[in-house]
Amino acid sequence: MYRLIAIDLDGTLLDDKKTIPEENSRIICEMIDKGYEVVIATGRRYWSAKQFIKDIDSPLIILANNGNIVRETKNDEIIIKKYLDLEDFKMLIKAGKKRGLSPIVHVDNYDEGYDIIIEMDKTHKGYNNYLSPDEKRYRRVENYLELDDGKILAVIYAGNKKDMESFYFDINERYPKKYNSHVMENIQVTEALLEIMNPLGCKWLSLQEYAKQKGIKDSEIIAIGDDNNDIQMIKNAGCGIAMKNASEQVKKVADIITEKDNNESGLAFELRRVLKI
Secondary structure, three states, X not given: OOOEEXXXXXXXXXXXXXXXXXXXXXXXXHHHHOOOXXXXXXXOOHHHHHXXXXXXXXXXXXXXXXXXXXXXXXXXXXXXXXXXXXXXXXXXXXXXXXXXXOOEXXXXXXXXXXXXXXXXXXXXXXXXXXXXXXXXXXXXXXXXXXXXXXXXXXXXXXXXXXXXXXXXXXXXXXXXXXXXXXXXXXXXXXXXXXXXXXXXXXHHHHHHHHHHHOOOXXXXXXXXXXXXXXXXXXXXXXXXXXXXXXXXXHHHHOOEEOOOOHHHOHHHHHHHHHHOO
16 A cells, blocks of 8 residues: 655656646645645755645645755745755865866755855856746855855756766765765756765655655655656655656666656556556
8 A cells, every 4th residue: 555655846747848737736636635645856946846836735745955855835844954064065066166067056045035056147158057047046155165054955067968977977986975966867958967965865765764754664655757866766665657758767767657748647647547546
């Protein structure tokens, strides 16, 4: 019997227009009504994720920034937090700058009105269109290396896949176990994203931690997603579902691949079948 359903946002719950199809919204409400624990598990920051699901008329748990911050939408209470060590952060920044890479830094300053720290103008080409020109929830600093704020959730590099994978492999070889990282490739804003976090910061570990607080076993979890940051939770959940539009790496570890993609309410179609709703 399944008790917890973990759902990715982009490419899974959301269609390519970044809206929730009516069928997907309906299945979430039905699952909640039937007593299932529903968790939104996303690489997005909490504020952004909360905006996307605001029309769902029920409090939800959002596992944001790939599990580095987990909050409950009813009152924004923090349930789990995992920050990147400040010295490890600065070491990473130095390594990236040697390669000419410009990161975007996600921080846990939701209550202060910003979630992102940048060094350059938000439209700078070094950010590879990661930030919207309309972005307001950011703080600009002169130098990341002068930061003394320890609430760093993730360091994001955007660019071409070759450069992102090269830096990814270099970090893992030079600093084993210092960071948790992955390359995202099933995205729209740029060719690839490299996300680097606390070594225990991943969707699955935080999802597992939250489930244990609720007395839910790994075997009682369904996880559904489409990109490489979903691999661990899809691989380890009682039932791992990859979207039809998922990356090949995700599909390789999934128990089920949806018959329909994210533009066809594939999530709702598959969950109705698995849960017999």
